[in-house]
Amino acid sequence: MPTVFVLVDALGWDLIRERDFLNDLLPYRAEVKTVFGFSSGAIPSILTGLLPRDHEHWNLFVFDPAKSPFRWARGLSALPHSWINSRVVRKAVSVIGRKVSRTDGYFQIYGVPVELLPFFDVCEKNDLYGPGGMSPKASIFDRLETEHNPYRVYSYHHYKDEEAVNRVVEDLRHDAAEVYFVYLSELDAFLHDNVDRPEAVSGELEKYAASLRRIYAAAAERNRDSGFFVFSDHGMTATRETFDLRGAVESLGWRVPQDYIALYDSTMARFWFFNSGARREIEALLCRLDRGSIVSEEEETQFGIDFGHNRFGDLIFMMKPACLIHPSHMGRVPWKGMHGFHPDEPSSSATLLARGEPGVPVHGVWDLFHLMCFEAGIR
Numbered sequence: 443m444p445t446v447f448v449l450v451d452a453l454g455w456d457l458i459r460e461r462d463f464l465n466d467l468l469p470y471r472a473e474v475k476t477v478f479g480f481s482s483g484a485i486p487s488i489l490t491g492l493l494p495r496d497h498e499h500w501n502l503f504v505f506d507p508a509k510s511p512f513r514w515a516r517g518l519s520a521l522p523h524s525w526i527n528s529r530v531v532r533k534a535v536s537v538i539g540r541k542v543s544r545t546d547g548y549f550q551i552y553g554v555p556v557e558l559l560p561f562f563d564v565c566e567k568n569d570l571y572g573p574g575g576m577s578p579k580a581s582i583f584d585r586l587e588t589e590h591n592p593y594r595v596y597s598y599h600h601y602k603d604e605e606a607v608n609r610v611v612e613d614l615r616h617d618a619a620e621v622y623f624v625y626l627s628e629l630d631a632f633l634h635d636n637v638d639r640p641e642a643v644s645g646e647l648e649k650y651a652a653s654l655r656r657i658y659a660a661a662a663e664r665n666r667d668s669g670f671f672v673f674s675d676h677g678m679t680a681t682r683e684t685f686d687l688r689g690a691v692e693s694l695g696w697r698v699p700q701d702y703i704a705l706y707d708s709t710m711a712r713f714w715f716f717n718s719g720a721r722r723e724i725e726a727l728l729c730r731l732d733r734g735s736i737v738s739e740e741e742e743t744q745f746g747i748d749f750g751h752n753r754f755g756d757l758i759f760m761m762k763p764a765c766l767i768h769p770s771h772m773g774r775v776p777w778k779g780m781h782g783f784h785p786d787e788p789s790s791s792a793t794l795l796a797r798g799e800p801g802v803p804v805h806g807v808w809d810l811f812h813l814m815c816f817e818a819g820i821r
Contacts, residue, residue, distance in 0.1 A: 445669035446622045446661050446818045448654060449488065451481060452630035452781065454677020455791040457643065464651050467658055468574040468672060468795035473528040475806040476676040476738075476792045478745035478760075480707075480782050481630070482548070482565060484675035484792070489570060489581040493746025497579050498671050502550065503562040503705060504753040505532050505714050511543035512559035519557040526556045535559065535767060546599075547575070553771045554705065561714075571597040571625060582814050586621060586745040593621035603628045607653040614660035621818050624657065626650070633678040637779030647755055669817050672795040673810055677710055680780045684768035686758070687732040693728060696720040701790030705755075706770040709782035712755035722749070725757065745785065 455473040457463075465471075477483045484491075486499035494500040507513070515535055518526045525531065536551045539559070543549065547566035547779065549559050551559060568575045569622055572595065573587045583676035586593045594613055596606040602627045629650060636642045654672060661668035688706050696702055704713045715721035727734050737758040742748040747758075761767060764782040768776040783790055791809050794800070801816045803809065817820075 443668055444622060444661050445618060445666040446614075446624070446657060446671070447537050447671045447814055447817075448624045448626065448657065448670075449485070450629055450650060450672060450674050451625070451627045451652075452633050452676060453672070453674035453680050453793050454781075455793045456677050456789045457622050457647065458793055458795075461644065461647065463647055464654060464795060467655065468670065468797060470794075470796040470799055472794045472804065473811070474523075474673065474792040474804060476781075476785050476790055476796050478747060478782075478785050479710075481675050483506060483747075485570060486576060487582070487808040488673075488675060488810045489800075489804075491808050491815075492574050492579060492673055493808060495746050495749050496747070497576060499576070500532055500749075500754050501705075501707070501712065502548070502565055502566050503554070505703075505755070506563040506753060507563060509562045509563045509790060510560050511545075511563065512556075514538070514542065514560075515556060517558045518637045519560075523557065525557070532556060542649070553773055555771075558699065558703060558705075561699065562705075569597075569599055571595045571599065571623070572769075575774070582623070582818075584813055585815060586818065591621060591818055591819075592619040593623065593818075594619045595623045595625075597625040598627045603653070607656060611656050611660040612623070614657070614664055615713075621814075622661075623814075626653075630678075633779050634777045635779075637678045638680045664681075671800075672793070673687070673807075674792040675807060676781045677789045677791050678781050679764050679783055679787060680779050681766050681776060682764040684766045684776050685731075685732075686769065687731075687733070687761075687767045688769060690727060691724055692732070694720075694723050697725070702771070705765050706772075707759045707782065708766050708768075708772045708777060708780045710768050711759040711767060712756045712760070714752065715756050717820060721756070728757075728759050732762075734759055735766050760784065763789070 482502050483494045483500040486497045490497045540549045545567050546569045573583050632646050664765050701717035702715045758796050766776050800813050
């Protein structure tokens with residue numbers, strides 16, 4: 443009897459709790475708490491059952507000059523900023539960086555200045571959606587391998603969403619795998635641009651509902667009692683305001699990279715300090731701002747990001763919900779919607795949909811690993 447797990451990126455609880463989204467097929471519907479941060483932390487938690495401090499995957503970039511795949515680009519920093527950050531040069535840096543990194547995981551330099559890249563390594567070295575992807579931690583795919591449980595995986599590494607749906611439907615009809623894991627990633631991009639347009643969102647969700655019905659029908663055709671679960675990694679928050687955090691910090695006059703380095707994601711900033719005076723003044727500035735707050739040690743423990751090292755930052759500044767850092771290193775145009783705010787923000791929550799109440803309790807995205815193990819017969 444097949445069991446199907448479908449991860450739909452950014453299918454937040456806020457999006458479906460008051461909409462008729464597969465209510466007839468999947469009457470069990472639950473809000474699921476996400477981790478603080480982005481998919482780069484939430485999906486590893488889904489796949490391992492661990493919090494970021496334990497699986498060591500959180501934000502894409504980690505401070506590690508010695509292992510940076512961009513070490514070779516250090517000499518470029520002597521050239522004009524506008525030249526080394528032109529589209530052509532950035533493309534070349536990205537291509538060479540990927541080859542040097544030898545990664546088959548997610549690789550993207552976004553808008554991080556080329557001058558800063560030599561200070562950072564990428565966190566996701568391997569394709570997460572296969573055995574060894576979370577090494578040395580075991581993922582659901584490692585467990586399936588160990589148990590010799592036949593399975594199939596469909597992710598953006600090999601398929602666009604529509605192609606993944608077509609392939610899993612075909613495979614459900616013609617092969618004998620017991621577990622099917624489908625990752626549909628494209629709703630996230632749509633919501634970044636359209637979450638503030640309810641009619642457009644409803645239309646897009648109808649398309650996804652139709653695709654999920656096709657997968658459900660193929661599984662039921664093979665066995666009417668097939669397991670079927672739809673879940674997500676996080677939600678999406680509509681943008682209400684932006685704030686130039688980078689400009690505020692740079693107005694203090696401290697030097698980058700001599701005194702500090704900062705990475706400005708849309709919903710958080712991470713700082714590394716090399717000058718005690720710079721740290722003191724930047725911290726004082728951040729404490730005065732009403733657009734966000736410094737993540738405290740207690741919050742780091744609560745969020746599961748108390749790593750015991752500074753590879754992910756000496757200090758993390760979290761924006762208040764619905765307020766984006768702009769400009770940021772995530773792009774020149776602010777998104778209409780974003781995720782990565784406080785996990786307790788209602789629009790941050792992920793979703794779990796199922797035919798009936800799960801055999802194990804699911805409160806956070808990390809519990810989805812235990813659900814998959816239980817449903818796949820892994821004890």
